[in-house]
């Protein structure tokens with residue numbers, strides 16, 4: 001039996017949930033199908049043995065749009081904001097050293113040498129022009145600043161945000177603001193200041209946030225607004241176009257009939273969207289298959305506070321690849337937010353793998369927890385075993401905004417013009433962060449509304 005629905009969202013991660021919510025709010029009848037047994041995708045909070053941990057994203061930037069969504073959903077009072085001034089550390093010369101958080105702080109920091117500081121002065125007072133060709137993050141930092149800045153600060157930051165390889169990541173796709181700053185002002189510092197001034201709307205609070213009961217609070221609130229609109233355990237298996245221009249989606253699992261929809265919004269990872277779109281036009285395959293993903297293992301360890309020699313005051317630390325460790329970095333969750341660990345204990349979450357170490361996420365959970373324990377022990381002055389451990393391996397954790405991304409996106413959008421009624425949203429398009437996914441999902445819903453009108 002085929003059921004008709006005006007709009008069908010495929011995928012119930014944050015992108016699909018927000019898109020379906022925005023459509024429902026606009027009065028458009030919508031259905032969301034989610035392959036797994038729960039909505040939320042990679043957003044997954046777990047309470048165990050007195051610890052509250054995040055198996056995927058640890059926190060999110062409190063963008064104005066995200067905070068306004070929380071207000072609408074009635075969950076603003078559950079938001080927690082990390083201390084804005086919490087220091088971040090980077091491992092240099094075997095020691096955790098505080099990261100300078102502004103250009104003036106970089107001038108006084110011993111983390112970078114004189115020639116890097118001079119390069120900063122040249123940027124502030126000089127003028128440079130970005131190359132026409134897509135430039136990697138690494139080439140950009142070498143051209144504008146220095147190898148040292150790339151190794152000690154930018155590379156670790158890139159691991160922290162994208163789990164990416166700076167030699168492959170496209171500056172204009174992964175860090176569009178930096179590219180725009182240089183393009184419009186001829187200087188990163190002047191351009192960034194100009195962009196901040198020009199930004200309209202309520203002041204952004206880029207501080208990191210979570211919810212009292214974990215990131216999943218946002219998922220639960222959206223799911224409760226959507227109610228029976230969500231069909232979990234239901235996988236979209238095939239997609240075809242009908243004679244009247246609507247799309248037929250065959251489903252497997254809980255609701256195993258077909259659905260016919262005038263608008264289909266694919267909020268699925270690139271490989272799934274690729275398989276579905278290739279049924280409409282095989283050329284989607286070559287475009288979407290090129291979006292690489294990095295695997296990441298998330299290792300959460302709990303220690304009795306008295307067994308750790310470090311104060312753990314701050315956000316945590318990042319590890320330059322030149323340090324020779326396999327961990328990319330460690331977040332000190334219980335230093336940032338209350339209620340993450342039992343009294344007298346600390347929760348530390350480390351990340352292993354990423355685009356520069358694909359073999360790491362192929363280790364088994366025991367090997368991964370042993371590796372993390374071994375690597376963080378000297379940094380946090382502990383010889384004790386953790387009293388709590390959880391390992392989550394994400395074989396396709398984060399999409400990589402690698403060189404050529406903008407062109408690929410343009411070709412995908414051009415192909416989509418031949419299939420009015422098909423829309424894409426998700427973390428592999430214009431930003432992987434939760435705030436960016438929410439922004440794209442709202443924008444996608446606007447396009448669907450315009451099409452449905």
Ligand SMILES: Cc1cc2nc3c(=O)[nH]c(=O)nc-3n(C[C@H](O)[C@H](O)[C@H](O)COP(=O)(O)OP(=O)(O)OC[C@H]3O[C@@H](n4cnc5c(N)ncnc54)[C@H](O)[C@@H]3O)c2cc1C
Pocket residue numbers: 010011012013014015016033034035036039040041042043055056057058059060061234235236237267268269272296298394397398425426427428432433434435437
């Ligand atoms: C380890 C990790 C750490 C991260 N850290 C941060 C962080 O600190 N801060 C931050 O802002 N962001 C972070 N991110 C990124 C951010 O969490 C994700 O980019 C975002 O949540 C992705 O949402 P999504 O809805 O686009 O995709 P997903 O969450 O991947 O959701 C896609 C959904 O589609 C479903 N699906 C797949 N195939 C089908 C099908 N055929 N039919 C129906 N449903 C299907 C899947 O089951 C899934 O639920 C992190 C991500 C990971 C993995």
